[in-house]
Amino acid sequence: MPELPEVETVVRGLRTPLMGRSFVSMRPVWERTVQTPNPAEFAARIAGQTVQDVTRRAKFIVLVLSEDLLLVHLRMTGRLYVTQAEAQHDADRWLRVVFGLDDGGELRFSDVRKFGRVSLTDRIEAITGPLGPEPLSAEFTPAVLHERLQNRNKPMKPLLLDQTFIAGVGNIYADEALFRAGIHPQRRSASLSHDDIVRLHGSIQAALHDGVQHEGASINWYRKVDGSKGNSQAHFYVYGRDGQPCRHCGHPIEKMRLAQRGTHYCPVCQPAAATIDAG
């Protein structure tokens, strides 16, 4: 499911049920979902720790506990939800990890494809590795984007997917940001003009902001914490719209394979070479 807007929506949904709660247990249903430490140590260590904040870094959900950080990465199909003690819950076919809470409720991690991971650590970089700037933070300015583009010359689409370049952008919002900026996915980063960079900066922020505003994209597996769907997919310009008319010029949106990822774009609004804008 998860790119920045989806993860951010989950984080916001977890705050109310989890803030101030303490964990009493951790039970793996599918052991490989528990990345680090090993399940026995994880369970012993999380018991008694209280949730002091629920936040996000890149695509990681970060629960700030009394002594450690509980990190959850949803990868493709992970989902988090909270059940109350007295609530009747249907059997979850894809349940991977159950966290017991001090009010008798449970935080549950469910994941169809088993790619998602949970970790307990006191040093976030040990799990996340190096990450680029948060694109919706004040520190991410056009100048910062410009600076990070120095001495690089990759096609823009795979560059935007590189989490060490910018944190949190995934396949959907990379396509959406490039469309909004009028930049072809294969454009080399070194060919971008100053205006291109300023426009791209605004487009990345706008695409992600709209995604958060619409509470994420429920194309397939993604659900909010309460189980309902996000609505971001209804507002896409290009993602999943191949064959349909471009919302700006009417030309059919095309789909290509780029760096092994499905890539959607408008060949008219995103010309392959730098344009000479008569405008």
Added chain:
DNA sequence: CGGACAACCTGGCGGC
């Protein structure tokens, strides 16, 4: 360093 590709997994969908 960059690019291609396989792995990790399961499910949905289109084609025959």
Added chain:
DNA sequence: TGCCGCCAGGTTGTCC
């Protein structure tokens, strides 16, 4: 209906 191949929001490791 059934079977088959392909595709999927992510990331990591290997090989050239």
